[in-house]
Amino acid sequence: MSRDVIVVGAGAGGPVVAKELAARGLDVLLLEGGARHGNPPKEWTHFENDANNPLTGFLRVGPSDRRKPEWLREQPQNGFLLQASGVGGTTLHYYGNSPRAYRGVFKGYTGADRGSYDTEHAFPFTYDELVPYYEWVEATLPVQTAAMGVKETVFLGGAERLGIPVQTTKDTLRWSYRPQENAILQPGGTAGRTGDPAHLHYPEATGCTFCGYCLQGCMEPASAPRNQYAKRSTDNSYVPMALTAPAWSPHGRAVTLLADSYVTKVHTARRDGELVATGVTWRNTVTGERHREDAAVVVLAGGTTETPRLWLNSGLPNPNGWVGRGYTDHFLDGVTGLFDRDTGSSRGPSSAARCDFPGYGALENIGLPPAMQAFSMALSDSGIRGQYRNGRGLTGPWDGRTGRVIGPELKEALGHGVDRLLNVLILTGDDVEAQNRATLSALPPDEHGAVPKVVFRHRQRSRRTLAAREFLARRATELLRRAGATHVYRFDWAPLLLHVHSSMRMGLSADDSVLGADAQSRWVRRLYVADNSALANSLGGPNPTLTTQALATRTAETIFVRHFGGHPFVGREDPVPSTDHRISAAL
Template identity: 60%
Template sequence: MRDVIVIGAGGGGPVVAKELAQRGLDVLLLEAGARNADSEQAWTHFENDSNNPITGTKRYGPGDRDKQFWARELPKPAQIINVAGVGGTTQMYFGNSPRAMPGAFAGYNGDDKNLYDRAYEFPFTYEELKPYYEWVEATLPVQTAAMGTSEQTFFNGCEHLGMNVQVTRDITGDSYRPQQNAVLQPGGNAGLTTDTIALEYPQASGCTFCGHCLQGCYQPRLAPRNLKARRSTDNSYVPMALTADLWAANGRAVTMVTDAYVTQVHYENINGVDQATGVTWRDVNTGETVTEQASVVVMSAGCIENPRLWLNSDLPNPNDWVGRGLTDHAFDIVVGVFPFYTGGAKGVGSSARADFPTRGCIEPTTMGPSFLSSTLMFSDSGIRGQYDNGRGVFGEWDGETGRVVGKDLKNILDNINNTLTMLIITDDDVEPENRVEISASRNDDHGAIARVDMEKRQRSARTLENREFLANKAASILRAAGATEVLRVDTVPILLHVQSSMRMGSDASNSVLDENAESRFVKRLYVADNSALANAIGGPNPTLTTQALATRTAEKIYQTYFGGSAWVESESPVCSIDDVVTNAVIQRGL
């Protein structure tokens, strides 16, 4: 009998596991994918080898790439960017760690409060979450991003438009700033040379500016796993969880089982109350099934898999909100072509940002040629300059929106370091018809597969207006920075920043979780990943908010079911980069 079973070792699960194990609880962490213990041997910077959704190392599927990937049902075109394995999709994230917009929370009284999705706000205030932000920011750590030429180009454009610089981590108005990201600052030779030997640890530390964040961070070479530059959970919280007995006198190391695909969450009616009692998982290599009991179960399998697992487990769903309310930040891409070097394919994935409360945000983004070319092809607006399928629109960019092909595409890729790619991240309203279900006709070894219903998909008028505003603003920044040509893609849905499919809320009629992220329908069952977010958090990248919320959820579990006391307000994180070096690296060789 375990104290806690955590399902999923992605962005949120390891946070809960580490915090509870550090306080002496017996925690089992289950991950459907594999663990690449030696990322230097397992990963390469070849984009297709890494990012191919069917065969790549960053696909959603078993670690053995000769085996079939795990399918989802998509009735209409969309791209799901979802990674299995320890670290989950943080294996290929940029480490961007902004806080949410305060207007996404209850109690917000700014002049613009009615421009947010007030019907689906968080059931507590932004001020209540701030200590948990600070806890995660100190633990990872989150630091000001290292700057390069592309960031300076972006800042020049923002400055020429008369925008303000944001000087705090709290987003207070339309502004631009360096990213706060979970990437270690470059040290030694990092960022100063391309000599591979000189960039090995300890001659180099932190970010080496390789430009391959999407392929998984294994830089600098020869560094211990938990001193790799980007603080994806496989490089940060997981090593901490596996050595939790070193952090505190009563700590216990987490037990982690990989290749363990959970197929059922069990529950019983005990004294008139439905309560979670354990899980069954399937070994993806042998097919063997294992059942284990626990006092508390935490679902952290992601926005698509959590609803699938819930529905396949026949857990109660009386208000029919399991899987509903999926938000995805309504991405778009705007690319500027410059007559000078911008370093558009160099450095950290994204080291700068511009925030627009009630609208969303814009991020200059580093992309290699393969990923950029595929991104430029994912359009809902036909082929730019060839035909218009009715969606193509004019704006501050050149010509109509659409797929970039032929000479335009060749010119961009031939001169990729004379370009700047802007990612549009839109605040997306919660819509009940945007949902994850289970397929009525397709099963795999783990039950009915997930169906992401794109046929009934809805975008609110506010979401659509926000997206157009941000696309035009991005084009204006690029023009002001010196771009001679600006192209807009009008991308198909890219399901990367997905949130809210198991949303928490104050209204029991349209939420799955209460204010503590505990299920309203089954006690002792919690959710701790992006799917628990009440809304699209105003548009910023969701991982930091998910990890802050997961820390708060761990604290609530500890208080509610294990007689513990709150710690975030009264303590400081007991781990730092120095502690990681002296404890986890030297004593455990992680």
């Protein structure tokens, strides 16, 4: 059997392509190597280790059978790659933050701060060309202004005292602060008004219930249909839409979704003098059986690490050597303030306020449950505060030198609970550099082929990236001081890789990119990429998921028009929100 389209990966981008093409009547097969969490209230818990343990947690990179080991990735550096396999991918973890990218990372930008961006590795089209696709995704998820609580009041009060203006548009044009635009439904009914579980059931409660466990997947409010869960991870938004396409689209055809189906090879053939993608082979991770299926178009959306791995294991062309290269992140850092009053750090959407500094990056408030709070304060490249240094020990307006907080100092910091703390996450714009890459390891292969090796030489960042991180750390510290913090820690985090991109980047030049401006491979026709790896760069610092999904929508439209004789739909049709009652009824 030959499909119209095969999509490999059901994380942030794959379900977007699958949903858009299925809505227009195409036969789409969506393959995911990890689990399908069909009933989270019965499968998940709010216990932090149960969710977040990278070896055994239900949000890990590994098979659905948690008795089996995680999938091996070689990471020969001090760091931690925070990702999840399964339907929803790492959007199961994400906080729903959905800002647009900075204008300076796109072709044709002429602003006064142009020199602050990696313009050699810009997107090969203008920002304005992507805006209609942003708007389509924002209406579909939907993206809304985040619900505000105590920690947002504290954060935004400090931001106001920095002397920067409030941002009132979705486009970021200058240094500013604002509530997040996030993909979390606003609380309604009893949600956000009570902590009594008996009154937090749908439909009495709708949207965010302020549980504070965004990092561990969303299953709130209780008894809600899957497409009404508060956080709009793709398993709660685009996947339900893809599976119920005939119910809400006049030409819709339901996507075939196969979880536990790990793709091991992309097949090609020579046609009319060109190399063309023809299908894939995948392995059922439960039975071990292998299957092959063909399609007119293949879309890779396995993520920034797995997509280049699949490409290289398939023996696909790599004439310029850039498959897997240019692996960017946001060179994160953490700053935490201690307060003598309640900050509400553990309550509400985990990240609902931000400051943007185009040319440098961004700051976000971050609420964490206790174990993840302790983890974040004990992650450093500077050694242990007051004990030893690793040659860094950065000094600045924070209290003391940077470093891990452990032992009595950590106990004292957490002694009054996490709701006396306020965390600020630093997201630094990261330049594209060839030595940062995902490649194949020399370790023994697993059942899916050679395992990936993530090479991230974090001490060889560009001078611009290093300077931007220090600038943002000082702004974060100043914000906390002005908000009333009595003590400020800066940690100088070791690489915590949770915003990773660009390993299969589209680009201006065929010399240093894998994809053209249409997200199609430069060397294999009918083979597209629709995950974070397709991004041309690190967006200047903003969270990547919204841009990946806007780009995936644009890619789906290109596929529909170019290969199936369809017409453009963005700007000509009205997007259907993923909360539409017809989807709820069909689930």
